[in-house]
Amino acid sequence: MLLPIQTSGSKPPLFFVHGLYGVMCLGPTFARTFGPDQPLYVINADGIDGTRAPIDDLPQMVRGYVEEIQQTCPAGPIRVGAMCSGCFAAVEIARSLQAQGRETGPVILADPPPMPPGVAAQNRRVDRGNPRIERQLYQQAERALLEHATRPYNAMPFEATDPGELHLATLAGLSSLVAFAHYVPKPFSGSAALIVSAERAPGFFHPQMPWHKLLPGPRLVHVLPWHHQDLFRSGREAVARSLKFMLEEAAAFEIVTESQEERISA
DSSP states (O other), X not given: OEEEEEOOOSSOOEEEEOOTTSOOOOHHHHHHHHOTTSOEEEEOOTTTTXXXXXXXXXXXXXXXXXXXXXXXXXXXXXXXXXXTTHHHHHHHHHHHHHHTTOOOOSEEEESOOSSOGGGSHXXXXXXXXXXXXHHHHHHHHHHHHHHHHTSTTOOOSSOTTSHHHHHHHHHHHHHHHXXXXXXXXXXXXXXXXXXXXXXXXXXXXXXXXXXXXXXOSOEEEEEESSOHHHHTTTTHHHHHHHHHHHHHHXXXXXXHHHHHHHHHHO
């Protein structure tokens, strides 16, 4: 579910994808830091506001998000970013858009998990047909969404005090959780700009962890001195400033990487 946060501005629009539980609620915080010349759209999980059926398959989610992006911005360069587990969706969105000839610049990834959820065999075995597992996942998603709703700076796409809206949002969050748990990522050779928390940096940079194979292309990495959860809470303004820098430097980063590739091929 694509929501416009700021539609004015001459810069390439940024489409920022939700995390594990289906909400991208920091849009207003980011928009204030980006300034009035940066268009910004956030993508929440389908069904989070009860208007669509939830989706628990990541490739299907990505197809829907790509379609919404193309409808919203049918021409010109764009940027794609995401937070936490949503980074895997952002990579697939960028891959799909690039295959369609769209200029996306480096995909922007804000603190992806050191280990993709789908790499763990126990996650891929998550069975929603088991009532006990379904109930546990539902409770997990509900707790996470309610916790997000307690933060005054978060813009929630549903009313957390309304039991009916909360139930529908929780079903969407549960489906998002399952989609990421079942997804096994593939290498992405395009350029990437990353924000990594100090907590997750050792796992991200470790040569035996997956990201060296998943992102074999050019990478620009900013490490910020927060734990993962605090990064999007007390560190949210620093995240927004880092994102702004990445957006401003995206064109230069692409030029540098292209020239490097030309020298290698020569």
